[in-house]
Amino acid sequence: MKRIAVFTSGGDAPGMNAAIRAVVRMAMYHKVEIFGIQYGYRGMIQGDIIPLQSRSVSNIIQRGGTILRTARSEEFMMYEGREKAFNALQQNGIEGLIGIGGDGTFKGLSKFMEEFPVNVVGVPGTIDNDLYGTDYTIGFDTAVNTALGTIDKIRDTAAAHERLFYVEVMGRDAGFIAVDVGIASGAEYIVIPETETNIDDLREMLRHYRKDKSSAIIIVAEGDEEGNAFEIADKVKDAAGYDYRISVIGHVQRGGSPSALDRCLASRLGAAAVEKLIEGKTGIMVGEINWKINEIPLEETWKKHKRVQPHLLELARILSL
Ligand code: F6P
Numbered sequence: 001m002k003r004i005a006v007f008t009s010g011g012d013a014p015g016m017n018a019a020i021r022a023v024v025r026m027a028m029y030h031k032v033e034i035f036g037i038q039y040g041y042r043g044m045i046q047g048d049i050i051p052l053q054s055r056s057v058s059n060i061i062q063r064g065g066t067i068l069r070t071a072r073s074e075e076f077m078m079y080e081g082r083e084k085a086f087n088a089l090q091q092n093g094i095e096g097l098i099g100i101g102g103d104g105t106f107k108g109l110s111k112f113m114e115e116f117p118v119n120v121v122g123v124p125g126t127i128d129n130d131l132y133g134t135d136y137t138i139g140f141d142t143a144v145n146t147a148l149g150t151i152d153k154i155r156d157t158a159a160a161h162e163r164l165f166y167v168e169v170m171g172r173d174a175g176f177i178a179v180d181v182g183i184a185s186g187a188e189y190i191v192i193p194e195t196e197t198n199i200d201d202l203r204e205m206l207r208h209y210r211k212d213k214s215s216a217i218i219i220v221a222e223g224d225e226e227g228n229a230f231e232i233a234d235k236v237k238d239a240a241g242y243d244y245r246i247s248v249i250g251h252v253q254r255g256g257s258p259s260a261l262d263r264c265l266a267s268r269l270g271a272a273a274v275e276k277l278i279e280g281k282t283g284i285m286v287g288e289i290n291w292k293i294n295e296i297p298l299e300e301t302w303k304k305h306k307r308v309q310p311h312l313l314e315l316a317r318i319l320s321l
Contacts, residue, residue, distance in 0.1 A: 001119070001278050003033040004096035005049060005089070008066040009040030009073075009105040012254055013125045013139025015262035016066040019100050021057040022270025023123075028054050030278055035094060039069045040101075041076035041108055047088035061263055064142075064255045070101075076108055079115070086116040095119060096277040100270075102126030102137070103302040106285060110298045113283055121273045122285035122298055125266075127254055130174035132304040133296030134287025138269065141261040143170065143253040144180045150249050151185040151217065158215040164206070164242035168229035170253050171221040175308050177253070178221035183312060188216040188320045194308050197226040199235045206240035216242065268293070 006023045008016050020036070027034035036056070038048040060067055075081035089097070096119040099109050109120045124131045127143035147169050158165050167187075171177045175192025182190035188209055191197045202218070209216050220229040227235070229246045258266070265288065272286045272293045284295045 001032055001096050003035065003093050004098065004274070004277055005035040005037050005092070005094045006052075006068070006098045006100065007037035007040055007044065008068050008070045008125065009099060009101040009108070010070065011102065011126060012064075012066050012070050013127045013137070014064040014142035014254070014256055014258035015138035015266040016100055016125050017060040017063050018258060018263045018266035019123050019125060019138055019270035020066065020068060021061055022267045023098055023274055024052050024057045025054060026271040026274040030274065032274070032278065035092060036068050040071040040105075041073035041081070041085065042071040043069075044085040044088060045073065045075055045081050047091065049088065049092050049094070062257050064257055072104065082112050082115060085112070086118065089118065096121070098123060098273045098277065100125040100138070102128060103131060106131075106298045106301050110283070119277060119282040120298070121276050121281065122301070123269050123273050124285060124287055124301070127177065128171055128174045129176035130306060131285070131287070131301045132306045133285055133289075133294060133301050135289055136261075136265060138262055138266045139254075139258070140176065142256060142259045144177055144184070145259055146253050146256055147177060147181045147249050148184050150252070151181060151187075151219075154247055155185070155215070155217060158217065161243065162214040164216045164218065164239050164244040166218045166220055166229040166233045166244065166246045168220045168222050168246070168248040170249070172223040174223070175221040178219045179308050179312050179316070182219040183316045183319070185217060185219070186320060187219045187316065188213070189218040190313060190316055191218070191224045191226065191232065192221045192308060192313075193223040193225055195310070195313065197224055197232070199226060199232070203236055203240065206236070206242065210240040210242060
């Protein structure tokens with residue numbers, strides 16, 4: 001393996017830059033030439049490929065976003081797009097690819113390696129934490145802390161006005177952010193897509209809290225099957241007499257300086273991805289289970305489902321009584 005390339009794709013996540021830095025520096029350490037593909041699969045198709053050196057990744061470990069930029073590419077979903085991408089890699093002599101992203105990125109990589117002779121390794125980078133084969137994805141810890149900081153502020157105003165707040169956090173298909181943020185903020189109720197939301201139960205809990213809690217917080221994962229925070233508030237209706245407001249935290253969860261946990265995880269996984277490629281591994285994602293590097297076939301990362309632990313919801317409920 002003489003020349004490899006790294007790219008970021010899909011939703012950005014804090015810590016992606018730390019992962020890029022680790023990939024570049026570990027590749028240089030092993031005397032492998034390293035290139036960066038800009039704008040994810042779109043840039044791969046367009047041959048937007050630049051050489052990277054050690055100093056190209058100076059001063060980025062603390063920055064959110066991704067210096068390589070990212071995109072969601074429709075064209076790469078078609079065979080013709082993937083063929084163009086393969087030709088661009090060939091023209092640049094790229095033998096191995098490291099893709100940092102979530103399930104969409106890995107589905108693309110999997111398809112790509114089925115059709116073309118490319119060596120690929122995935123690094124889990126998404127705030128959603130919804131990839132099987134790793135305890136944590138890069139960006140999750142920072143996103144949880146960002147949401148938490150906001151909810152702590154919402155608690156102040158909720159307490160001052162004696163209000164109920166529905167707070168919507170990100171997680172289209174997954175409730176990992178909602179559960180951790182819910183426990184850490186001491187929320188009164190958490191709704192997530194993985195479990196059936198019972199509006200009657202929520203009403204009942206609100207009636208219970210209303211007896212002696214002057215304010216309350218309900219965390220709603222955006223992808224809940226009963227709807228987003230506005231829709232759920234509509235279904236609950238009078239909220240047991242609480243004056244209520246709705247707050248959507250949104251994309252602020254994707255930005256900001258990565259936490260120490262995310263920087264360290266990104267450093268370990270970026271470095272491991274390079275080592276796996278050099279060892280001749282392909283078609284895998286590198287993750288961590290119980291602090292140990294784990295490799296898993298790319299397809300399993302989305303075909304198998306990492307489950308939110310139901311006992312955590314129960315814990316949140318007990319601790320809010
Ligand atoms: O997958 C990461 C994520 O932030 C999800 O939590 C969210 O639903 C989605 O991306 C938002 O995507 P976009 O930035 O394209 O609106």
